Amino acid sequence: MKPIRVLFVCTANSCRSQMAEAWARMLHQGKIEAFSAGTEPGNVHPLAIQVMAEAGVDLASHRSKHLREFLGQQFDYVITLCGDARDRCPVFPGAARIVHVGFPDPARATGTPEEVLNEFRRVRDMIRDFVAGLPWSLANADSLPFHSADSQEDENP
Numbered sequence: 677m678k679p680i681r682v683l684f685v686c687t688a689n690s691c692r693s694q695m696a697e698a699w700a701r702m703l704h705q706g707k708i709e710a711f712s713a714g715t716e717p718g719n720v721h722p723l724a725i726q727v728m729a730e731a732g733v734d735l736a737s738h739r740s741k742h743l744r745e746f747l748g749q750q751f752d753y754v755i756t757l758c759g760d761a762r763d764r765c766p767v768f769p770g771a772a773r774i775v776h777v778g779f780p781d782p783a784r785a786t787g788t789p790e791e792v793l794n795e796f797r798r799v800r801d802m803i804r805d806f807v808a809g810l811p812w813s814l815a816n817a818d819s820l821p822f823h824s825a826d827s828q829e830d831e832n833p
Contacts, residue, residue, distance in 0.1 A: 677707075679704075679706060679707050679708055679709045680707070680708055680709070680752040680753065680811060681708075681709045681711075681749075681750065681751045681752050681753075682700060682708055682709070682710050682711070682751060682752065682753045682754075682755060682810070683710075683711045683712070683713060683746055683749075683751045683753070683754045683755070684696040684697050684700075684710065684711070684712040684713075684755050684757055685712070685713055685714065685715070685743060685754060685755065685756045685757065686712070686714055686715075686756070686757045686758045687714055687715050687716055687758055687760045688714050688716060688717060688718040688719075688740060688783075689712055689713055689714030689717045689718070689720075689740040689741055689742075690714070690717075690718050690719060690720055690721045690724065690740055690783065691720075691721045691723075691724040691781065691782055691783050691796070691799070692757040692758060692779050692781070692782075692799065692803060693712035693713065693714065693757055694712055694720055694721075694724055694728075694735055694738050694740075695724060695728060695735075695799070695800055695803045695804075696710070696712060696755070696757060696803050696806075696807055697710045697711060697712035697738075698710075698728060698733045698734075698735055698738070699733065699803060699804050699807040699808070700807050700810065702733055703804075703807060703808050704807075704810060708810060708811075711741075711746060711751075712741065713741045713742060713743040713745060713746055714740055714741065714742065714743065715742075715743055715760070717740035717741055717742050718740055719740055720735055720738050720739065720740055721782075721783055721796075723782070723783075723792070723793060723796045724782070724796060724800075725738075726793070726796070727793070727796045727797050727800045728800060730797070731800065731804070751772070752772045752773070752811075753772065753773050753774070753775060753811070753814060754773075754774045754775075755774075755775055755776070755777055755814070756774070756775070756776045756777075756778075757776075757777060757778065757779050757803075758778060758779070758781060759776075759778055773814075775814055777806060777813075777814075779799055779802055779803055779806075780795070780798075780799055780802075781799075782795045782796040782798075782799040782800075
């Protein structure tokens with residue numbers, strides 16, 4: 677059976693989408709071909725690298741990529757993981773289905789260094805649980821285009 681191709685999209689491609697790509701590659705080796713990109717890529721966040729390493733997943737060699745690098749490629753799913761990426765994701769003609777599944781942005785966490793680190797761990801685990809259920813976990817995801825000005829998933833709870 678041919679693996680499904682999934683592109684995870686976030687704004688900076690620094691935390692959530694990197695984690696999702698890495699989890700998909702680890703948990704669904706040979707079943708999911710995973711990639712990640714950002715609408716405004718930056719650098720992979722050092723705390724994302726740290727918390728993924730704690731879980732046995734190496735992000736040290738990952739780099740942030742722009743969404744343009746993947747235009748024209750065929751994907752079974754393009755999954756936006758933050759409201760900004762959802763609202764700014766261009767029409768992606770290479771995607772069979774574009775869906776949105778939002779997660780809090782750990783890079784926006786405030787508090788002590790330990791509290792911030794714990795937020796990265798919490799989001800890492802949330803994303804792991806979502807990715808572990810792929811592709812079945814997409815059944816209840818919001819199909820795009822979907823735009824909501826009052827989306828709160830990027831806010832810390």
